[in-house]
Amino acid sequence: MSEENPEFLIDKASDADTDGAERRVFEEFLRQRGLKFTQARRLLLDKVFSMHDHFTAEQLLDRLRTDGIGASKATVYRTLSVLLECDLLTAHDFGEGALYYEHTFGHDHHDHLFCLHCKTITEFRDDAIEEHQDRVTGHLGFRTLTHSLKIYGVCKGCSDEEPGLVERYAASPGIVRHRS
Amino acid sequence: MSEENPEFLIDKASDADTDGAERRVFEEFLRQRGLKFTQARRLLLDKVFSMHDHFTAEQLLDRLRTDGIGASKATVYRTLSVLLECDLLTAHDFGEGALYYEHTFGHDHHDHLFCLHCKTITEFRDDAIEEHQDRVTGHLGFRTLTHSLKIYGVCKGCSDEEPGLVERYAASPGIVRHRS
DNA sequence: GTGTCTGCAAAACCTTTGCATGATC
C-alpha cells in the first residue's frame, strides 16, 4: 500500500460497476412487498447508482432535471425512502440541514470525515475503532444495530490552501454549530 | 472499579455541584460581548444546569412552564444558542427530528449510546477510540475540530425486558431510519 | 380492474427572524 492510499481509505472508484445487481435487489424487494417497479423508480435507481458521491435530495432532483427527467420532489423523497428500506441506500446527517445519501451496495460499513470548509466527505474504515466499540457495548450489554462516527474539521487541501483556517473555525463556534 | 461501573462509563451524578461556576462563565461571556444578563437568561441557565440528562428545546420549555416560568419558545432557542456559543452547552442530533442538548461544564468529550426503544442516552469515553481517530486524521492531514460517535441499538434493560426486540428492530429499517 | 403510484399543493416539523414593546446597563 502506498502512502498516498493508506489501507483505511476507501476507494470510491471500486464500486463503479455493480453489474446491475442493485436492480435485481430492488425488483425483488418491490415484488415481495407487492409494490410496483415503475418508470420513475427505475430512472431514480439508475441515477442514484450513477452517482458515486454523497448527495442531498435536492441535488438528486437537480441532476434528474438536468437529464430531462421530470420527477417531482414527492416522488424523489418517496423513492429514497424505499431505497433506504431495502438497504440500497444510507442517509447521513452532517448537521447541514439536509440529509446526505449514498448508495450502499456491497459496501462495508465506513465512517466519515467532513470538511467544514469545502464540505468534502471522505470515507474511511478502521477495524481497531470498530473493535473498541464492540468492547464497550459488550461490557454494557448494549445490542448495537448501527453506529456512526463523524469527524468534523478542515481537510488537508483546505488548510494547505488557507493557513489559519483551522484557527478561524475553532474561534467561531457558530460555524461548527456545536453539533456533535 | 466495580463491574457495575466500568472505567469508560461516565458518572452523571458527579457534575451535580458546579458551585455556580457556570454562572460566572456565562456572565463573563455576556459582558465581553456587551450582552445583558437578563432574568430570562438567568432562569434558563439555572434550569439547564439543574437537568442532568439530555433534553430537547421543547422539553426544556415544558419543564420551565411546569415551574411557572413563562418563557417563550423564541427566547428558549435564542438562549440555547448563546449557551452553545460560550461552550456551556452541547447539541447532539440523534436523528429524532429535534436536537438534544446537554450542559457541558468541565466535562470531557464523550460519546453516546442511544437506545432506539426507550431513547435512553448513555455516555461513555474510550481513550483508545480517540487515539485511533487521531491516527487516521493524522495520516490524512485532516485537522479535527470536533467529532461524534453515536451507537444506536437496544440497551440491556430493554432487551432483558423484551427478548427479540433487537431482531424486531433489525427487521424494521424504517425505525432505525438508516441514519448513520 | 384492483391496487399502487404520481404530481401538485398544502401541511408538518423544528428552528429562525422581523418588529414593536419592555428590560438592562
Place this chain on the structure above:
DNA sequence: GATCATGCAAAGGTTTTGCAGACAC
C-alpha cells in the same frame, strides 16, 4: 437614555402527506 432582549406571529428550511388522476400488474 441607548441598546439589547423579549414575545408574538410569521417565515424559513427540509421532509411528509392528502387527494385526484395515471400507471403497473
